[in-house]
Amino acid sequence: MTDDALLSVEGLRTHFFTPEGVVRAVDGVDFRIRRGRTLGVLGESGSGKSVTALSVMRLIPSPPGRIVAGRIELEGRDLLALGDDAIRAIRGRDISMIFQEPMTSLNPVYTVGDQIAEVFMIHRGQSREQALEGAADMLAQVGIPSPRGRLNDYPHQFSGGMRQRVMIAMAIACQSKLLIADEPTTALDVTIQAQILDLIVSLQEELGMAVMLITHDLGVIAETSDDVVVMYAGEVVERLPIDQLFESPRHPYTQGLLRSIPRLGEKFVHGKRALTEIPGMVPNLIRLPPGCPFAPRCALAFDRCRAERPPLFAVGADHEAKCWLAETDAATP
Amino acid sequence: MSVTVRDSAPDARADTATHGERILEVDDLTMHFPVRKGLLRRVVGHVRAVDGVSFHIGHGETLGLVGESGCGKSTIGRLIMRLYRPTTGAIRYRGRDIASLEGDELNAVRREMQIVFQDPFASLNPRFRVGEIVGEAYRVHTGDRAWREHVADLLAKVGLQPTHMNRYPHEFSGGQRQRICIARALAMSPRLVVADEPVSALDVSIQAQVINLLDSLKAELGFSFLFIAHDLSVVEHIADRIAVMYLGKMVELASDRDLYQDPLHPYTEALIAAVPKPEAGARRRKRTVLRGDVPSPLAPPPGCRFHTRCPKAMPECSKVEPVMREAKPRHWVACHLFPGEAPGD
Ligand SMILES: Nc1ncnc2c1ncn2[C@@H]1O[C@H](COP(=O)(O)OP(=O)(O)OP(=O)(O)O)[C@@H](O)[C@H]1O
Ligand SMILES: Nc1ncnc2c1ncn2[C@@H]1O[C@H](COP(=O)(O)OP(=O)(O)OP(=O)(O)O)[C@@H](O)[C@H]1O
Ligand SMILES: [Mg+2]
Ligand SMILES: [Mg+2]
Numbered sequence: 166m167t168d169d170a171l172l173s174v175e176g177l178r179t180h181f182f183t184p185e186g187v188v189r190a191v192d193g194v195d196f197r198i199r200r201g202r203t204l205g206v207l208g209e210s211g212s213g214k215s216v217t218a219l220s221v222m223r224l225i226p227s228p229p230g231r232i233v234a235g236r237i238e239l240e241g242r243d244l245l246a247l248g249d250d251a252i253r254a255i256r257g258r259d260i261s262m263i264f265q266e267p268m269t270s271l272n273p274v275y276t277v278g279d280q281i282a283e284v285f286m287i288h289r290g291q292s293r294e295q296a297l298e299g300a301a302d303m304l305a306q307v308g309i310p311s312p313r314g315r316l317n318d319y320p321h322q323f324s325g326g327m328r329q330r331v332m333i334a335m336a337i338a339c340q341s342k343l344l345i346a347d348e349p350t351t352a353l354d355v356t357i358q359a360q361i362l363d364l365i366v367s368l369q370e371e372l373g374m375a376v377m378l379i380t381h382d383l384g385v386i387a388e389t390s391d392d393v394v395v396m397y398a399g400e401v402v403e404r405l406p407i408d409q410l411f412e413s414p415r416h417p418y419t420q421g422l423l424r425s426i427p428r429l430g431e432k433f434v435h436g437k438r439a440l441t442e443i444p445g446m447v448p449n450l451i452r453l454p455p456g457c458p459f460a461p462r463c464a465l466a467f468d469r470c471r472a473e474r475p476p477l478f479a480v481g482a483d484h485e486a487k488c489w490l491a492e493t494d495a496a497t498p
Numbered sequence: 499m500s501v502t503v504r505d506s507a508p509d510a511r512a513d514t515a516t517h518g519e520r521i522l523e524v525d526d527l528t529m530h531f532p533v534r535k536g537l538l539r540r541v542v543g544h545v546r547a548v549d550g551v552s553f554h555i556g557h558g559e560t561l562g563l564v565g566e567s568g569c570g571k572s573t574i575g576r577l578i579m580r581l582y583r584p585t586t587g588a589i590r591y592r593g594r595d596i597a598s599l600e601g602d603e604l605n606a607v608r609r610e611m612q613i614v615f616q617d618p619f620a621s622l623n624p625r626f627r628v629g630e631i632v633g634e635a636y637r638v639h640t641g642d643r644a645w646r647e648h649v650a651d652l653l654a655k656v657g658l659q660p661t662h663m664n665r666y667p668h669e670f671s672g673g674q675r676q677r678i679c680i681a682r683a684l685a686m687s688p689r690l691v692v693a694d695e696p697v698s699a700l701d702v703s704i705q706a707q708v709i710n711l712l713d714s715l716k717a718e719l720g721f722s723f724l725f726i727a728h729d730l731s732v733v734e735h736i737a738d739r740i741a742v743m744y745l746g747k748m749v750e751l752a753s754d755r756d757l758y759q760d761p762l763h764p765y766t767e768a769l770i771a772a773v774p775k776p777e778a779g780a781r782r783r784k785r786t787v788l789r790g791d792v793p794s795p796l797a798p799p800p801g802c803r804f805h806t807r808c809p810k811a812m813p814e815c816s817k818v819e820p821v822m823r824e825a826k827p828r829h830w831v832a833c834h835l836f837p838g839e840a841p842g843d
Contacts, residue, residue: 209701310790324791325567354566354728355772356788362774363784381702384774388781411778418703425706427735429773430758439713440706440735446671447701462703 170197177235192399205390278316303334398458415486527587549746562737612683616695618675622667629663673704
């Protein structure tokens with residue numbers, strides 16, 4: 166199981182202790198990311214995708230949050246055992262992150278050029294002059310027109326899509342081993358989104374970077390990822406290679422998601438049909454049902470699902486599903 | 499269960515007889531927002547949010563409106579609802595120009611048109627119970643003592659329980675709140691419904707529920723429908739015809755099938771090509787079809803507004819603004835590549 170995993174996360178649980186109760190935001194997350202590969206993390210709002218990423222970066226606000234269990238290893242080093250200084254050195258150098266909200270993660274009082282240049286100065290020990298040169302290069306790479314002239318602009322002078330690209334430029338400037346991109350294109354239009362995804366994929370090929378790409382968009386996952394984890398209510402409910410996701414998904418939630426989205430042109434091939442709904446609603450993480458968290462919405466649920474939480478069952482090569490229905494096919498360990 | 503929500507269903511045939519085939523005709527509509535700067539709040543320019551747009555919606559038809567963020571989709575929706583007064587242009591609702599109506603006359607028209615907004619959290623007043631939110635306008639307007647029954651019917655129609663009437667918005671999930679907004683929009687038996695990104699704020703697993711709901715309500719109640727979204731797959735699923743906008747202009751208008759199978763405008767082509775495909779083997783597909791950013795609507799490029807990003811731009815594109823022409827039967831496009839039939843019927 167250790168092959169060439171760059172990052173491995175096992176049994177991660179991150180909880181928030183709030184006045185309303187304990188929010189089990191991440192409650193049983195396991196995955197590995199291989200060198201130079203892209204792991205897509207799929208799941209709906211509130212399923213714990215960002216909290217998982219922030220746990221890896223050790224950026225969980227505490228209080229109210231705490232990593233209560235699990236191991237996070239980067240090249241065999243246990244990140245949870247590291248002191249503050251050591252983890253700060255890893256951020257940026259080994260792992261960089263594109264945050265979900267670009268506006269909140271750029272500093273409004275510094276110019277865009279200075280913010281990118283700072284990355285070069287810290288991580289490559291360059292002079293300010295060299296670093297600004299590098300910053301202009303980065304802006305050009307992420308497709309910002311007349312980059313040199315934009316170095317002196319402040320973040321508010323950039324459009325949302327351009328700010329997002331500045332964030333990407335900063336994250337890439339680090340040339341870290343792992344890039345975590347949390348919904349990097351969600352706020353963008355499809356034509357701009359396409360540009361950014363191409364950029365991430367080509368830089369990854371060039372630099373051999375591993376990428377953890379968080380999104381709720383199945384199309385984005387399909388076009389970027391090698392492997393996928395599907396999250397539901399704080400858990401990884403399925404883990405599989407990308408082609409399997411579309412050909413043989415095993416968890417009823419994954420299957421439901423795939424059926425529920427309209428696909429361009431489909432209507433003209435099969436005629437118009439109602440979309441397949443996943444009934445019910447997204448669960449409240451403070452009051453989760455005792456068994457499988459998806460059971461209340463699952464058409465295939467039976468008694469055991471409502472009573473007992475299933476573990477991850479292996480159902481094929483590199484394919485695991487947290488569903489009692491997968492038990493029969495599972496190779497008994 | 500089948501409940502009659504409307505007591506006077508708009509009879510499409512009767513309407514057609516008196517007002518033609520169209521419930522709405524928008525003609526050369528323009529909305530320029532002033533941009534103010536400095537202490538004196540002087541007007542330093544105008545955002546040309548909607549700039550000379552014409553289209554119509556037939557009785558019982560669903561028109562989809564797509565385009566990039568900031569291209570003017572919501573502004574068009576709000577203009578039709580007359581939440582704004584247009585800078586210039588006509589908005590003919592059932593044959594009558596409502597562009598500059600005011601007061602009681604405007605209120606009367608507004609009751610026949612309803613809008614569902616993107617954010618179901620922001621658009622429900624947290625201090626009122628669901629029953630009041632959904633039924634208030636109906637109760638005030640009709641004086642119907644049995645208004646609660648009407649609300650119960652509406653709630654059932656959108657897949658909620660009649661008992662939900664006594665609860666407050668915060669007790670509901672996003673998808674349920676959007677159902678409440680839809681029930682409220684239907685309370686006055688509208689003839690025209692505008693939905694502005696009605697599923698964009700909802701979880702993926704909930705979107706299908708709301709899309710199906712809108713689609714089946716429309717089939718059952720027969721209202722005319724303007725469906726605004728940036729997601730072309732969603733719009734294509736629900737619309738009969740689709741209009742594509744770019745930077746305040748309409749660039750293409752065609753049936754759902756023609757737009758998908760035979761897109762004419764280079765921007766529409768790019769839009770279709772850029773939609774990420776949720777299928778095996780999509781990885782490593784080259785997606786970039788356009789370069790550069792959407793220009794500012796404060797200073798749109800001269801000529802065709804798309805020429806700065808267009809892969810097929812020709813010299814005249816930066817000089818002469820193309821107008822909408824019927825390049826193929828019922829397929830309109832504003833592009834110099836398609837001379838087509840000149841407008842002005
Ligand atoms: N600081 C916090 N205090 C309390 N609860 C929190 C905090 N941060 C996150 N949570 C909760 O943790 C859960 C998981 O949140 P997370 O941000 O990881 O979701 P997500 O999968 O990234 O969703 P989205 O797609 O909306 O970004 C949510 O229920 C959220 O409310
Ligand atoms: N009340 C207003 N005052 C000034 N400018 C406005 C106003 N409303 C919209 N605009 C501007 O008009 C343009 C069109 O905005 P609109 O909201 O119609 O776009 P949209 O197509 O709905 O975009 P989105 O997909 O982001 O919702 C934008 O540049 C916007 O900033
Ligand atoms: Mg998140
Ligand atoms: Mg809008």
